Amino acid sequence: MSNLPSNVHVSRHPCLLAKLSQLRSQSTPAREVKTLIHDISLIVGCEALAQGLETVPGPTDQTPLGFDYQTHQINPGTISLVPILRSGLGMVEAIQTLLPNPVPVHHLGLFREPTTLSPVEYYNNLPYHVSESGSGNSNAPQLAIILDPVIATGGTCAAAIQTLREWGTRRIIVVSVLGAEPGVRAAAAEWPDAVEVWLAGLDDELTERGMIKPGLGDVGDRLFMTIGK
Template sequence: MSSLPQNVHVSTHPCLQAKLSQLRSASTSSRETKQLVNDIATIIGCEALAKGLSVTETGTDVSPLGYEFTTYTTSPSSICVVPILRSGLSMVEAVQSLLPAPAPVHHLGLYREPSTLQPVEYYNNLHTPITPSPSNPHPDAHPIPSLALLLDPLIATGSTVCAAIDSLRDWGVARVISIHVLASREGLAKAVEAWPEGVEFWIGGIEEGVDERGMLRPGVGDVGDRLFGAVGK
């Protein structure tokens, strides 16, 4: 792992490694797959946000016994969660539960074209920022978040996450924390070059390669199909 770029962090949490073994098993049911992805996303999310956020003092409050205490929140305050459809949806609840306040969720729909393995965008609800005008010189409705939490269980060829990062960068976010259950070494090497100074990758584990279909080896199969019990594109 020492040869990995500085913006890549791979978890060594023992519980996560054990849950990865369970997730890899063909005998794991759809319901169990959902729970395992949620659990793994929680562990990785804790590690990512511990490094990616800072704490800010907000004032004081009073405890039930009447004692005054200092209150805190996290910084930056402008955060959004961006799952890549379909399978990224399985990580949203885990990450949202870690944040002290709900963050808006924006969706990116991407799938790999089977013959070329290149990403195809079919849905994007990143909102269009409001442009200042004479009648509204300082618009503040729906500002661009300063931090995006990008969620997708797997990085295989790397093309999909690169496309998502390009969309977020074009949108105007200042920084991205990209959270994944598993990544191939070659796909991750491609992804880290998309925006080296703007993206930090947090990964549960690294697989050595992908097969001719662009699937991780040994991997977890098509995680979207396993999560939802329906064959995707």
């Protein structure tokens, strides 16, 4: 992992390694898959936001005993969560738990075309995501946090990064459970100056169908019990 791009971060947290092992198992039921995705997202998100956020002084407040204290507020001031449908939905609650205040959640629907493995966008609810001039939207957040549990070929994640860049966001943090090294490199290279990729684990290979090997299967199917559809 020492040769990974500088904007790719793979956690070494021992609890993550243990939980990821549990998540990989074919015998893990859907209810536990949901819990594990939440727990892993919480830990990876905590590491990512510790590096990706800062605080600025806020107004003075008082404790219940009447003592004044200096408050702190998150910087940047505008943040959006962008889960990639469907599987990214399983990560939203964990990141919302970490952030001190509610933030908008904007959904992107992307799937891989089975033959070419190229990303296809089928849903986008970014408000005014491209301006008439094509220069982006001034109302875009300063920071967008992409929630994508699995980065396999990297095409879907890279397409999401490009869409958010066109929208006008200034910086992106990608939070993921598992990636394949070739795909993670591709996603990280899409906008290296403004994107940081954080993962719980990294595998080396992809199958001919673009699935991570050994991987953890299709997270969306496992979360929503649609395996074999």
